[in-house]
Each structure stands twice: as C-alpha cells, then as structure tokens.
Amino acid sequence: MKRLLCLLLLSSLTAFAKDDVVNVYNWNDYIAPETVERFEKSCACKLKQTYFSDNEEMMAKLAAGAKGYDVIVPTSNYVAGMAKQGWLQPLDHSKLPNLKNIMTQYLNTEFDQSNRYSVPYAMSITLIGYNEQKLKELGVPVGSWATIFDPKVLEKIKGRVTVLDSQSEVLGAALKYLGYSVNDRDPKHLQQAKETILKAKPYWAAFNASSYIRELSSGNIWVVHGYSNDIYQADLGAQKAGMKFRIRHSLPKEGAVLALDAMVIPTGAPRPDLAYKFINFMLEGPSSADLTNMIGSGNPNKEAQKFIKPEIKQISAIFPDEQTSRKLEMLKDMTPPQRRLVNRIWTEIKAQ
Amino acid sequence: MNRRSRFLWIASMFAFAFLYAPLVIVVVYSFNDSRLNAQWVGFTLEWYRKLLEDEEMLTAAWNSLVIGVSASAVATVLGTMAGYAMYRYTLRVLPILVVAPIAIPEILMGVSLLIFFVAINLTLGLFSIVLAHIAFCIGFVAIVVRARLAGMDDSLVEAARDLGATPYRAFRLITLPLIMPGVIAGALMAFTLSIDDFVITYFTAGAGAMTLPLKIYTMVKISVTPEVNAVSTLLMLLTLALIVIASKLSPGTLRGE
Amino acid sequence: MQGRRLHKWFISGPPLLYLTVFFAIPTLIMVLASIREPGDFGGLAPLLEQAEDGRRTLNLTLENYQRFFSDSLYAELFFKSFAYALLTTSLCLLIGYPLSLLIARSPKRHRDFLVLLVILPFWSNFLIRVYAWMIILGPQSVFTGALNQFLAWFGFEPVRLLFTPFAVIVGLVYVHLPFMVLPLYANLEKHDPALLDAAQDLGAGAWQRFVRITLPLSLPGVFAGAALVFIPAFGIFAIPDILGGTGGIMIGNVIKQQFLDTRDWPFGSVLSMVLTVVAVGLAGGAAWYARRARALA
Numbered sequence: 075m076k077r078l079l080c081l082l083l084l085s086s087l088t089a090f091a092k093d094d095v096v097n098v099y100n101w102n103d104y105i106a107p108e109t110v111e112r113f114e115k116s117c118a119c120k121l122k123q124t125y126f127s128d129n130e131e132m133m134a135k136l137a138a139g140a141k142g143y144d145v146i147v148p149t150s151n152y153v154a155g156m157a158k159q160g161w162l163q164p165l166d167h168s169k170l171p172n173l174k175n176i177m178t179q180y181l182n183t184e185f186d187q188s189n190r191y192s193v194p195y196a197m198s199i200t201l202i203g204y205n206e207q208k209l210k211e212l213g214v215p216v217g218s219w220a221t222i223f224d225p226k227v228l229e230k231i232k233g234r235v236t237v238l239d240s241q242s243e244v245l246g247a248a249l250k251y252l253g254y255s256v257n258d259r260d261p262k263h264l265q266q267a268k269e270t271i272l273k274a275k276p277y278w279a280a281f282n283a284s285s286y287i288r289e290l291s292s293g294n295i296w297v298v299h300g301y302s303n304d305i306y307q308a309d310l311g312a313q314k315a316g317m318k319f320r321i322r323h324s325l326p327k328e329g330a331v332l333a334l335d336a337m338v339i340p341t342g343a344p345r346p347d348l349a350y351k352f353i354n355f356m357l358e359g360p361s362s363a364d365l366t367n368m369i370g371s372g373n374p375n376k377e378a379q380k381f382i383k384p385e386i387k388q389i390s391a392i393f394p395d396e397q398t399s400r401k402l403e404m405l406k407d408m409t410p411p412q413r414r415l416v417n418r419i420w421t422e423i424k425a426q
Numbered sequence: 427m428n429r430r431s432r433f434l435w436i437a438s439m440f441a442f443a444f445l446y447a448p449l450v451i452v453v454v455y456s457f458n459d460s461r462l463n464a465q466w467v468g469f470t471l472e473w474y475r476k477l478l479e480d481e482e483m484l485t486a487a488w489n490s491l492v493i494g495v496s497a498s499a500v501a502t503v504l505g506t507m508a509g510y511a512m513y514r515y516t517l518r519v520l521p522i523l524v525v526a527p528i529a530i531p532e533i534l535m536g537v538s539l540l541i542f543f544v545a546i547n548l549t550l551g552l553f554s555i556v557l558a559h560i561a562f563c564i565g566f567v568a569i570v571v572r573a574r575l576a577g578m579d580d581s582l583v584e585a586a587r588d589l590g591a592t593p594y595r596a597f598r599l600i601t602l603p604l605i606m607p608g609v610i611a612g613a614l615m616a617f618t619l620s621i622d623d624f625v626i627t628y629f630t631a632g633a634g635a636m637t638l639p640l641k642i643y644t645m646v647k648i649s650v651t652p653e654v655n656a657v658s659t660l661l662m663l664l665t666l667a668l669i670v671i672a673s674k675l676s677p678g679t680l681r682g683e
Numbered sequence: 684m685q686g687r688r689l690h691k692w693f694i695s696g697p698p699l700l701y702l703t704v705f706f707a708i709p710t711l712i713m714v715l716a717s718i719r720e721p722g723d724f725g726g727l728a729p730l731l732e733q734a735e736d737g738r739r740t741l742n743l744t745l746e747n748y749q750r751f752f753s754d755s756l757y758a759e760l761f762f763k764s765f766a767y768a769l770l771t772t773s774l775c776l777l778i779g780y781p782l783s784l785l786i787a788r789s790p791k792r793h794r795d796f797l798v799l800l801v802i803l804p805f806w807s808n809f810l811i812r813v814y815a816w817m818i819i820l821g822p823q824s825v826f827t828g829a830l831n832q833f834l835a836w837f838g839f840e841p842v843r844l845l846f847t848p849f850a851v852i853v854g855l856v857y858v859h860l861p862f863m864v865l866p867l868y869a870n871l872e873k874h875d876p877a878l879l880d881a882a883q884d885l886g887a888g889a890w891q892r893f894v895r896i897t898l899p900l901s902l903p904g905v906f907a908g909a910a911l912v913f914i915p916a917f918g919i920f921a922i923p924d925i926l927g928g929t930g931g932i933m934i935g936n937v938i939k940q941q942f943l944d945t946r947d948w949p950f951g952s953v954l955s956m957v958l959t960v961v962a963v964g965l966a967g968g969a970a971w972y973a974r975r976a977r978a979l980a
Contacts, residue, residue: 135628138541138544413945418756433781444778521967522963524698525910525963525966528915604873622805646810658811662806
C-alpha cells in the first residue's frame, strides 16, 4: 500500500518536468482561455499559471524568496520597489516588437522610466458599482463618493453596502472624498479620513474584496466599492442568472484610483526566452482585446481597440474621456514609517 | 431507551444537523441550474460535466489527495511515536516542539518555512507542501495519542514483558491495539487538515503546483460557479470511498482488534 | 538499563528530528525577525549593516516589542480573540460531548461509521462550507426568514445574522467541532462499561454516574480536545474575515495584515511570538494543572 502511494506521489511530481513550460504568476481570471490556447499553439509550449489575488500576497512570497516564475503581472506602482530590490531583469525591447502597440500615455510612468523593467498589460479603476434598479427605487444619488461615505445617503441603503478590504483603497477613497490626493500621508489628513470612515462604517455590511461580486449579482448587496473589472462581471453574472436589474459603474466626480497592471520578468526566470514570447504575444491587439471582452478591463493597447465589443467601449468608467482621466491617480508605494502609520489607523478602524 | 440515552440522542441529532446543514447546501447547489450560488433554479448535471473537462481543477484535486494521504501517513507515524514518547519519557523539549506548530499563526509558519526552504535550496513543488503539512499535523496526532494513553494500565504490558516478549512485540501486540482508536482519530484529523490547508500551502507551493484549496481560492471572486460545489462533493465521496476500501482491505484495523 | 535509553531515542528521535528541522529552525528565523528592522520595501532589512568606514554592525532592535507593549490597541485585540476562542471551545465541548458519548456507547460495528460521518463534511472545501454558512445566515435564507418570523410574533425587530459576532462564533464552532469530537471520542471509547454497571448496581443514578465516573475519566480527552480547538481558534483569521462584517477582526487578522498588507514582518513576528507564547503557556498550564489534580485525587 505504501509503495503504491510513493509511486503515485513520484509520478505527480515528475509530471511537469519535461515540456517547454512558461510559468506565469498572475491575477485570478486575468487571461482569457482563448488567448491561452492561441499562445500555446503559436509557441508550441505550455502555459502554467500560479495565481494571486492581491499584490501584497505576491510581494510576500517573493520577499521570502520564491522562485520559478518566468513572468509576473504586478500593478505598476510595485514595479519600482521590485526593481530596487533586484528582483527584476531589464527588458530587451528588441525582443518586444509589439511594444509599439501601447498608447504613449501609458508608457514611461513614474514607476518605471522608459519601461526598463515592465510593459503595460491592462488597467482597472477602483470605483462604485451599484444595483441600478434598487437605487432608482430608493432615490439614492450616484456620481460621488458620498454614496458610500455620507451617512445621510447611507441611511437608505444601510447594511447593503460593502467596501474593499484594503487600507490604501479605502483610505484613498476617503481622502479623495475630502478633496485630498489618494497618496496623501499627512497624519492630520489621515485622521480626517479615519473619522469619515468611522462615521460611515455602521452602515456598511462588510469589508469585502472577494465575494462582493456574487453578492451584487444575487441582489443581497446594492452598492459596492470595487474594481471596474469585477463590477462589469457582476453585471454579466446578474444577466446570466436572469436577474431583473443591471449593475452599473459610477466613477465619482472627486476622482479615483487607477491601477495599471504590467508584465515583468523576474531575475532567475527559468525560461526567459518563453517569457519574451509570452509578453510579445500579449502585446498583440487581439490578445489584449480578449481580456477586455472577457472582464471589461481598461485597455492601453491601440491595436486592440478595433477588436473590443462596442458595448464595452461605451462604458465611460472603463474608457474614460480626457477630462475624467485627469482626475485619476495611481497609488504610490509607501515608506516603512508611513506604512506603520497607515496600518495602525486601519487596525483602529477595523477593531471598533 | 432510558431517559439518559434519549437526551444523548436528541443532543447528537442536533449536533449532526449543525454539522450537515452547510453540507446539504453545498451538495444540493452542485445540481443547481444557476451560475450563482444564491437561489435554487433547477436541476442539472452541467457542473459535474464541466468539472470533468476542467484539467486544472482535476489536477488540483488529485494533488490534494496525494499530498493529504502522504502527509497524514507520515504525520501519523511520527505523531504516534511522539505521543507515546511524551507519555513514557519525560523529555522537556518534545511537548513544546509538538504543540507549538499548532499555536504558531499559519502565515508565520508559511513564510518562515518558505524562507527556510529557499535557504536550503529545496526545489519548491508538491514535495515542499508535503513536508510543510507533516510539520503541523504531527502535533494533532501526538496530542490525541497522548490523551488516549493517559491512564493506561501498564500491568498488561509488564505481564507480557515478564512472559518474555520483546518491547517491540509488547508494543505491537498490546499497546498499539489499545491506542489504535486514538491513532485513527489522529490520522483522520491530519488528513482533514492537509487537504483543506490554504495559508501554509500558498507559501510553500512551487510555481505551477496547485492544490484544491489554492484553486478554489482563485475562483472565489467571480467564477465560484457550482463547479466548486461539484468538486467538493466529489472529493468528499472519493475520500469516503478510499477509506471504506482501505478498511475492507485490512479489516479490524479500524476497530483496533 | 541501557536498552531502555536506546528505546527512548529510538521512539522520540524521529519526531524530534523532523520537528527540529522543519519547525524549530524556521521558528528561529522568525524569532530573529522579530528583533530586526523592517526593510525599506517590506520584508526584513539586512542583518549586517556596512557603515562608510567599512565596519559592520548587527542591525537589531527591540523597537518592535516596545511598539507592541506600549500600544493598548493590540492588547485589546488579544483579549477579544482570547474571549472568542474560549467561547468557541466551550460551545464545542457542549455540542461535541454528547455526540462523542453517543458514538463511544454505540455498538462496535457502528462506531467507525459514525466517526466517519462526523468528519466527512470536512473533506469538502473550507471556503465552500463557509460560503454555505453565508447563505444559511444571509438575508435571503429560509433560516433567517423563519427566525425573524418567530421574533416578529413576540414583537421583536428582525435581526441580521450575517456579518455579526454571532456569525463569527457559529463559523468558529463549526470549523473546530471535529477537533473536539475526535479526541474526546478516542478517550471515551476506552471507558470500561463494567464500571458504570457496577455503579448502577450500587444505586447510582444516571447523572451521578456521569459526573462521578465518566466525566473525570474523560478529562484527558476534554483537555486534548480543548487544546486542539482553543489554540487554532485563537489565531485564526479567515472566519472573521468572511463572516465578521465590519467589526469582526481578531488578532489573527492583524498578524495577516502585517505580512500581507503592511509588509512589516518584524512587527508581525512580534505579534506571532506573543500569540504562540500565550497559547503554549495556556496549554502547558492546563496540562500542569491537570497532572496536579490527578496526583492529588
């Protein structure tokens, strides 16, 4: 009996030793299955994904020394820190001819000058998602962060609101509501943000970063603070389930957080050759459009625009105009003292 | 049935109802003709069909099973030895080493094990997961076996020794059968802990190594379709089948005869 | 008695060795981490710092411990988690004891089956089971509806079950119940029915037989089960995260945040060390007390 077990164990261990495999460390559901199929055919190799659902999870694992990934897809504000710690290899742009497909406004960000280490992948905006029918019924206004922070508005939707379980996102939204930058680390302003949050907290159902999509689709929750991709999929889910309401995006007028995700190659990647193939493939128009069509992600790729479904292009929260874009900010990384301050405030908020 | 047993029966029924309420939902909804796990719509076998086509999910389930069996087997052996040693010999350090892995927060265990594995250049993969699981399962087995041994009558063992049995024979023929229910209980707990572990597995898994809890965690956001219910139901039934087969192959082991 | 010494190391050697390598060493890494500085980008700062004049100094600090002890916020969360864990353990004992007793008293051929029946639900997946509780306790469920109907008859306001401390306790008890039932069963199973028969013959009632014979004999099992429930429950974070709503966090959540949000590994290590010491201390204290009680009896 024991021998059989050992054999089975060994066989499953050696199962993936042989083929050409490219290991991608990516967000959940962040590549369309069609894209994976096409890539595997075009490179005659296998794509193996490992998943994370939060940048910090990925950072913690890499900080502890995890290896074996060929491509990682972090959010761009993390690229600076990863590069400074020597975790990334500089990219050879000659191996990435499709880089020219990316719109110039998304290249050369403050986190990675001249795209030394990363190339853009997809984008999302953190905003408000809501049950259109329910909110119309109750006469709740949308279009501002007040929908989740103003007790007068929250009265009508008490216990039906969730916010993200992320200190930077929730504090960022509160800071924006108060008119500050999402990256404001002035202790006085942070205390004000804390007060705002504590006033609104009794009306919130939960801090939720995962199941809020299902809750929206099933009608249990009516307003969420969430990512634009998720909200798009919540709408799809509700429609597929035959619900009588639609889920809509609302980009608050005070502004919001923009997340630009990027592809990087870690130092010590086992197969950098396949990594370049993968990145170049994902920079192609159709591949990029596949993702947007699947999850409603923002798209920085010029060549992809013609492949994107028209109904998605109309959603202003996913394809914001010039004016709205100026109000979007990207989160910056923090210094250890700042992180400690923010975390203490966050713990205080959650402990009450 | 006297008054005492009736009370026991009612209390136990309540306990069983509590244990099975969520499970009923899981199983029933695996046949639900709706992508959302919210309301019952209609009956379908769609999700089971999808499951059988989902290679990643099946691999993950298989890996979880293999890891679970290996880790719990080794942990049971080591844990029984530890439990017996704690009972028999007064070693100061063993109880602490045994209990502490249970107390240490999983994140800490996961991160520190990862650092350690990287430092000793161990290739991460399924094997590293098994090693990590054994570490935290030993304690559970040891504590149960120790409790089972408490108050055991040593005179039987002494009698056997007097009659010429070697310590090993005495252990095998007298002690082991007596503690077997404890060993089995420990093994069941270790297996359960292993196939359901998420945090430690997350950190010690190699690139591309996937277990069921990891896979399901990735699906939690959007695609928690009833496919997950289907795989949970199947995994349960499969494990049950394995145990029934194992007990038929070595009859009497379970009962400690 | 040389053979005896050999046996001692033969039996305790392998588990000791395994635990030393795969547990003690990683733990030492973390103890060291708790007295180091956090790195600029998270994780840990380098252990040896090189000053301009080439001298190398050890980069250690007790600041993390100072921070913990000077801030009542964390102590409060510790107490709260302690209370939750204690309540969970008590409820598990209350619900699990009758069940274990029933299984132990059943005919031999039924026992294995019943034990399997107890643990079977836990071979489905943890997250799925917890999400099932979200459905059961959710606003649209039959259970919540029936409960609120019942309350309405008495003129009470409808209550919310999900995202409350009640939901967290339900989740905690549910997840830990088998770890009370199994050790308790393993102990109860070996009780000699002859003892109880004799007591009955001597005129002892059912309750008396339980309190004066079964309960004391089952104490090692009770302690084992209590340890295997309390210790994990003390540091858990997943249940309060999912079922607790906005106010549910326990110390386990704060520890998780240090590693997965703030990237302050030293502080996370401090919290973990305190948690471990308290939990092991409690378990050790209980064991010592139990041994003393038995010695005096």
